[in-house]
Amino acid sequence: MALRGSVLVLRLDGGRRRLALLLSEEVRLGRFFSALDEDGVLVGFFTLRMEGDDLVIGLGLRPDLTGRGLGRGFVEAGIEFGRRRFDPERIRLSVAAFNERAIRVYEQAGFTHARTFDHETNGGVHSFVEMTRPVS
Numbered sequence: 001m002a003l004r005g006s007v008l009v010l011r012l013d014g015g016r017r018r019l020a021l022l023l024s025e026e027v028r029l030g031r032f033f034s035a036l037d038e039d040g041v042l043v044g045f046f047t048l049r050m051e052g053d054d055l056v057i058g059l060g061l062r063p064d065l066t067g068r069g070l071g072r073g074f075v076e077a078g079i080e081f082g083r084r085r086f087d088p089e090r091i092r093l094s095v096a097a098f099n100e101r102a103i104r105v106y107e108q109a110g111f112t113h114a115r116t117f118d119h120e121t122n123g124g125v126h127s128f129v130e131m132t133r134p135v136s
């Protein structure tokens with residue numbers, strides 16, 4: 001493992017490949033967005049990319065801010081940002097089936113379950129739910 005500039009270089013095998021991808025500058029720029037509060041303090045991140053007419057989103061609230069009822073507002077803010085920037089027809093995301101808190105927030109934000117699928121990640125196969133919602 002070595003640090004070159006802002007890129008963490010790892011052996012590209014198994015789950016490490018994904019981490020290297022996440023950290024690689026060319027992928028990070030344009031797809032990964034920091035979410036800041038009014039004081040410029042980091043409160044979380046979004047990943048946003050277009051696939052056809054769909055905006056595919058991923059997100060994370062800063063760990064110490066979770067579980068305080070902030071989830072829906074955070075998700076809505078990211079969607080509004082993505083809507084303006086990418087002008088999609090539909091919003092799509094995937095969430096681990098065990099992540100009931102996130103699924104609850106997505107349902108509150110108007111997402112419905114589209115399908116369930118198995119995905120190999122972090123060295124195991126896990127069940128994921130794909131959820132979608134119209135833009136407005």
Ligand SMILES: CC(C)(COP(=O)(O)OP(=O)(O)OC[C@H]1O[C@@H](n2cnc3c(N)ncnc32)[C@H](O)[C@@H]1OP(=O)(O)O)[C@@H](O)C(=O)NCCC(=O)NCCS
Pocket residue numbers: 058059060061062065066067068069070071072074094095096099100101102104105
């Ligand atoms: C997913 C995430 C945005 C949710 O935001 P949050 O602020 O933590 O969630 P909230 O406090 O707003 O709670 C949302 C709802 O989940 C419920 N909830 C909380 N913990 C729960 C649990 N363990 N199981 C089921 N529901 C739960 C809350 O009661 C609330 O429901 P309510 O409005 O009916 O009371 C945030 O937790 C997060 O970023 N987590 C880490 C990364 C992650 O999971 N990302 C999503 C990957 S797809």
